[in-house]
Amino acid sequence: MLRLYDYSESGNCYKVRLLLSLLGVPFERVPVDILKGETRTPDFLARNPNHRVPLLEWPDGRCLAESNAILWHLAEGTPYLPVDSWDRAQALQWMFFEQYSHEPYIAVVRFWHFAGLVDENRAALPDKMARGYDALGVMESHLGARAWFAGERYSIADIALYAYTHVAGEGGFDLSGYPSIGAWLARVRSEPRHVAIQ
């Protein structure tokens, strides 16, 4: 059985749990507490030298890191990865957008809130929030004309962006001015076999 090294609060880990649920693939969760340094143990570093979750381990011991690389690999040959070459390029474009222009702002600010780190990061907060809203603006603009991020149906690009967007409010982001994002979040939630982050 697949083993997911997993931190329950992490949107990056949630992406993998959500896709595995959609695919109906059974897996074992191995809790890893990032706040207690459990990704820095020799045992974990042997599996992922870059000390991050999620990490997916196959029964033969092979390990894959990076949430969006895991999504891509699991989705190959399923309806969640577009077949068309241009649609696949769009999916990757949005997944790199998510990791570079979205997660470092929206996910990091949320993390500061639940880990009690807002005060010590007070000076950096306005810039982080502005860049997070910038990413939300790019998404809103795209979704004004399209139902999904890549191709004509729900794909791993949507899963990647849903993970931290749907909990952006936990970091103080107000989504009320983003109606197309709101409608898209509802579409994602209404998919069969959808599961919540926790």
Add this chain to the structure above:
Amino acid sequence: MLRLYDYSESGNCYKVRLLLSLLGVPFERVPVDILKGETRTPDFLARNPNHRVPLLEWPDGRCLAESNAILWHLAEGTPYLPVDSWDRAQALQWMFFEQYSHEPYIAVVRFWHFAGLVDENRAALPDKMARGYDALGVMESHLGARAWFAGERYSIADIALYAYTHVAGEGGFDLSGYPSIGAWLARVRSEPRHVAIQ
């Protein structure tokens, strides 16, 4: 002909120029000065709402953003994208590593140096440097046992990581303690049709 919206100092833009050279694909460079706000004009935003280069435009007007998504799309069906499913997953893992754990430190510190922004970012510099060295350590560890990042030959994963690693010294990173990275940089440079960043 393909048009590359391009900033010559950018390693992300260089990735695309390097792969197009390796593939022997002709393209037109459209210089975009990010320091003068040229990615924020209405004309540019119509092509990429996320206001970043590189941006690759096809003759029919289609545009693709995100350097590593562009690499993937151009490399499909060529020797620079592995065929094996696991090797492809490894390539993507390293490309997401590059954008999340490498570029925000090694490329950003280099940018501060050449844009004259080191003084105003003095407080953030030690953490940025430490995380950059952390990424170099992960690469060194991998390259101690392997010649390339994904599969058994030069691929887009190497191109993605070469772009900012080979100019890390311009940001003050000392690569002398990373002999496996040094040997890998030399292997990349010795590939036929290699081109320099400028």
